[in-house]
Amino acid sequence: MLKFRQSQLDSPIYKGGNPISLLVEKYGLDPDAINKLGSNENPLPTPESVQKAVAEAALDLNRYPPTSADLCEQLAAYIGRNLVADNFMIGNGGCEVLDLIAKSFIEPGDEAIICRPTFPIYELTLRRLGANVVYADMNDDLTYNVERILAAVTDKTRLLYMTTPNNPTGTILTKAEQDELISRLPKHVLIVADEVYWQFNTDESMADSIRHVNEDANIVILHSFSKLFGLAGLRIGYALGPERIISYLKRGQLPFHMNSVAITAGLAAVADRDHIEETISMTLTERPKLTAGLQAIDGIEVIPSQANFVLIKPEKDSKEVEEALQKEGLIVRELSGFYMPGYLRVSVGQSHQNEALLDALTKISAS
Numbered sequence: 001m002l003k004f005r006q007s008q009l010d011s012p013i014y015k016g017g018n019p020i021s022l023l024v025e026k027y028g029l030d031p032d033a034i035n036k037l038g039s040n041e042n043p044l045p046t047p048e049s050v051q052k053a054v055a056e057a058a059l060d061l062n063r064y065p066p067t068s069a070d071l072c073e074q075l076a077a078y079i080g081r082n083l084v085a086d087n088f089m090i091g092n093g094g095c096e097v098l099d100l101i102a103k104s105f106i107e108p109g110d111e112a113i114i115c116r117p118t119f120p121i122y123e124l125t126l127r128r129l130g131a132n133v134v135y136a137d138m139n140d141d142l143t144y145n146v147e148r149i150l151a152a153v154t155d156k157t158r159l160l161y162m163t164t165p166n167n168p169t170g171t172i173l174t175k176a177e178q179d180e181l182i183s184r185l186p187k188h189v190l191i192v193a194d195e196v197y198w199q200f201n202t203d204e205s206m207a208d209s210i211r212h213v214n215e216d217a218n219i220v221i222l223h224s225f226s227k228l229f230g231l232a233g234l235r236i237g238y239a240l241g242p243e244r245i246i247s248y249l250k251r252g253q254l255p256f257h258m259n260s261v262a263i264t265a266g267l268a269a270v271a272d273r274d275h276i277e278e279t280i281s282m283t284l285t286e287r288p289k290l291t292a293g294l295q296a297i298d299g300i301e302v303i304p305s306q307a308n309f310v311l312i313k314p315e316k317d318s319k320e321v322e323e324a325l326q327k328e329g330l331i332v333r334e335l336s337g338f339y340m341p342g343y344l345r346v347s348v349g350q351s352h353q354n355e356a357l358l359d360a361l362t363k364i365s366a367s
């Protein structure tokens with residue numbers, strides 16, 4: 001008897017292969033000329049501090065890894081806000097942490113609320129556990145609809161996923177909306193505040209989830225090392241929450257589940273404040289330039305973003321535009337799998353990459 005449905009195995013995350021090699025094979029492109037702007041990664045090269053840490057960790061691979069206690073300490077110091085190491089739990093990437101959260105709170109038949117369009121992994125992890133996924137979709141302008149969310153809550157609701165800045169829209173949940181939700185949600189609902197793009201937000205009205213962690217609310221925040229810290233390949237993410245929730249989540253983890261290379265590299269990445277600042281400053285310089293450049297192209301609707309990507313809707317068929325861009329060596333994300341058919345998501349790259357994207361999109365839109 002198979003436990004997983006074929007549709008789950010068909011999900012893009014299980015389709016192997018490196019997207020750059022696939023394009024090289026398909027169109028005979030030079031791998032160095034390919035710009036990968038489809039996964040909201042950090043486009044800067046891996047910093048030397050991290051490369052050195054990885055090389056050092058590689059000398060002791062005969063030993064079991066250290067615990068992630070030091071990384072939790074360092075994250076508490078990096079974020080501040082009166083947080084301590086016990087507010088943190090490290091996992092193999094944000095996706096694994098999302099899976100652990102769902103496994104820790106969902107029994108078959110429980111309900112979980114998601115606000116489409118959003119990150120598809122919530123639904124994937126929930127359905128595997130037999131949860132009923134309830135939709136309280138965003139408004140047409142891609143803001144959250146607090147009344148719709150509250151109306152979707154029942155006695156069976158366990159989890160409510162709130163993503164800010166949201167993927168793939170780049171829009172935010174405001175403080176006022178979050179405060180309203182927290183004051184009116186019943187005690188049996190845990191908010192999963194997915195904030196993996198938080199460092200790129202410049203809107204002061206964005207929800208302040210850490211304040212609610214400090215107040216011991218029913219909230220657990222998700223952060224990732226795949227975005228700002230530039231370690232998508234190493235798989236490090238973490239949950240940040242009240243100690244009672246974090247210590248409960250930790251019961252679901254296996255001993256030695258994090259490898260020593262990831263832990264050592266994670267420590268180096270948090271310590272490398274120059275790399276952090278360079279990434280933020282590059283993203284915040286390039287994002288408005290990319291947004292303005294996209295807005296200047298005829299036949300493209302642009303949704304301004306608080307993350308390291310921008311959502312666009314071409315008048316032309318989005319899958320055809322994606323393919324035409326691939327032929328020019330540009331990888332972007334077509335969003336059928338993110339509840340947004342007809343749209344594309346483009347990551348903010350380095351200046352020359354964004355310019356290449358704008359040139360190609362201008363050409364494709366005019367053709």
Ligand SMILES: Cc1ncc(COP(=O)(O)O)c(C=O)c1O
Binds near residue numbers: 194
């Ligand atoms: C909203 C959101 N949450 C979580 C993740 C998971 O990140 P990772 O598993 O790479 O840490 C992503 C990755 O793109 C994301 O966009």
